[in-house]
Amino acid sequence: MQDMSDPMDRGGRRRKRRDRPGRKVSNERERETDPSPTPSRPPIILGLVKPADQGSPVSTVVSAASSSSLVPKMPEKTIVVLRSRDENRPSPSTTTSTQQALLPTPGETTPTQPPYNQRHASFGHLSFDSNQQNRLAAPHEMKRIVNLIDDTFRWCDTGIDVLLDQTDFLVVGVVGPQGSGKSTILSLLAGTSPQDSYRNYVFKPQVKEVRENAGHETNGIDMFVTAERIIYLDTQPVMSASVMDDMIHNEKKYPTDYTSVENCIEMQSLQLATFLMTVCNVILVVEDWFTDLNFLRFILNAEMLKPSTPLSNHDGSGCQDEAPDYFPHIVFVQNKAGREDFSVESYRTMSQTLQQVLASSKLKHRGSVSMGSVMPGLMPSTVNSDINMFCLPHMEYYKTDQDAILSFLPEYRGCPSFSCLLKSLRNQILAMPRCLVTHTQLSEKNWFHYAARMWDTVRKSQLLAEYNRLLP
Numbered sequence: 001m002q003d004m005s006d007p008m009d010r011g012g013r014r015r016k017r018r019d020r021p022g023r024k025v026s027n028e029r030e031r032e033t034d035p036s037p038t039p040s041r042p043p044i045i046l047g048l049v050k051p052a053d054q055g056s057p058v059s060t061v062v063s064a065a066s067s068s069s070l071v072p073k074m075p076e077k078t079i080v081v082l083r084s085r086d087e088n089r090p091s092p093s094t095t096t097s098t099q100q101a102l103l104p105t106p107g108e109t110t111p112t113q114p115p116y117n118q119r120h121a122s123f124g125h126l127s128f129d130s131n132q133q134n135r136l137a138a139p140h141e142m143k144r145i146v147n148l149i150d151d152t153f154r155w156c157d158t159g160i161d162v163l164l165d166q167t168d169f170l171v172v173g174v175v176g177p178q179g180s181g182k183s184t185i186l187s188l189l190a191g192t193s194p195q196d197s198y199r200n201y202v203f204k205p206q207v208k209e210v211r212e213n214a215g216h217e218t219n220g221i222d223m224f225v226t227a228e229r230i231i232y233l234d235t236q237p238v239m240s241a242s243v244m245d246d247m248i249h250n251e252k253k254y255p256t257d258y259t260s261v262e263n264c265i266e267m268q269s270l271q272l273a274t275f276l277m278t279v280c281n282v283i284l285v286v287e288d289w290f291t292d293l294n295f296l297r298f299i300l301n302a303e304m305l306k307p308s309t310p311l312s313n314h315d316g317s318g319c320q321d322e323a324p325d326y327f328p329h330i331v332f333v334q335n336k337a338g339r340e341d342f343s344v345e346s347y348r349t350m351s352q353t354l355q356q357v358l359a360s361s362k363l364k365h366r367g368s369v370s371m372g373s374v375m376p377g378l379m380p381s382t383v384n385s386d387i388n389m390f391c392l393p394h395m396e397y398y399k400t401d402q403d404a405i406l407s408f409l410p411e412y413r414g415c416p417s418f419s420c421l422l423k424s425l426r427n428q429i430l431a432m433p434r435c436l437v438t439h440t441q442l443s444e445k446n447w448f449h450y451a452a453r454m455w456d457t458v459r460k461s462q463l464l465a466e467y468n469r470l471l472p
Contacts, residue, residue, distance in 0.1 A: 279447070
């Protein structure tokens with residue numbers, strides 16, 4: 001009997017072992033039962049490659065397996081990849097599930113859902129619209145002034161571009177003689193700091209050369225609108241010798257309605273003052289010394305020649321004579337005041353003088369502005385007068401104190417600092433009641449059209465023409 005462990009058969013040939021590890025398996029059943037590990041199929045990574053000519057994409061097969069000769073090469077299979085119409089979509093992957101394929105891509109919009117920039121931005125239970133946010137944004141602040149009335153006393157329409165369609169605004173005008181500090185005070189009220197250089201002021205003040213030549217800076221009326229919607233109107237000096245001198249030396253022709261240059265200057269000053277009394281909520285009367293009786297008489301003449309407030313076009317009921325006329329608030333500002341002007345005796349004398357002059361005036365000159373908040377000794381109970389008068393010291397003294405070595409111990413000047421007094425004046429002016437200049441409420445743009453209409457009325461006023469005829 002032949003031993004079964006002998007590898008030789010009867011014919012003397014060696015038998016092949018069936019469990020040889022290097023033998024190829026012919027059928028699929030033996031492959032499953034074979035305990036020897038078979039090499040795993042290398043992963044296939046798909047990618048889209050665009051040629052240089054931007055043609056159709058070509059699918060490429062990249063093998064991540066090792067390049068060893070022990071790993072058998074798998075037969076290449078043709079793989080077809082369909083490209084999406086949307087170039088922003090990612091290429092399809094064999095691991096993407098059906099649910100992920102049904103979700104919209106980041107750049108895709110569905111018919112029932114608008115784009116994000118057109119939807120409301122929701123935070124919790126609140127919803128905000130982009131258009132509403134733009135409406136609530138702060139308006140652009142003006143960088144420079146615009147002319148409302150030029151040097152030839154013609155109306156300018158460029159000012160309407162800086163106005164809005166809203167009704168919460170305040171109009172503050174100024175009137176005063178030459179060199180009294182009208183432009184400087186308006187610039188400080190508009191937000192300019194006293195320590196700034198004159199070139200940074202909103203309204204151009206008198207520089208040293210102009211002051212030495214007894215000249216003036218403002219011609220006509222300039223307008224500036226702050227971010228708080230305060231409209232400031234700066235006028236040229238009234239009853240000014242500099243304006244008359246400029247007209248004579250430049251040989252400017254005045255209208256034939258006036259008999260002389262002096263009468264022309266006076267009538268132009270009255271036109272500016274009466275115009276401010278019809279379109280302003282607050283008028284600042286600035287003087288640098290107390291007091292010029294001719295200037296106070298000029299204020300009363302402007303009130304007398306002021307045109308009446310017109311009725312609205314849609315209000316046909318009632319007579320115009322029965323409608324109440326409009327008069328603005330008026331504040332007397334004593335600029336460049338000395339130490340003695342802040343005493344109780346001097347302040348009482350100035351207040352009583354103004355009160356007697358304006359006893360029969362309809363201008364709102366009482367109960368709006370006082371110095372009692374900064375100087376308790378100058379209260380109406382001690383002064384016996386509640387007229388709107390405020391004193392400001394000389395600003396140049398306080399500008400020089402900033403450069404002094406002992407700036408923390410400034411010289412006592414008998415009154416609070418200029419910045420403190422200016423802040424008090426500004427707060428009281430902005431806190432005044434904003435009365436309607438017409439019988440109906442106006443927006444900023446409607447006020448501009450109303451002001452243009454009133455300026456034309458002032459230029460063609462029969463009262464001013466009759467007053468001019470009576471001048472010597």
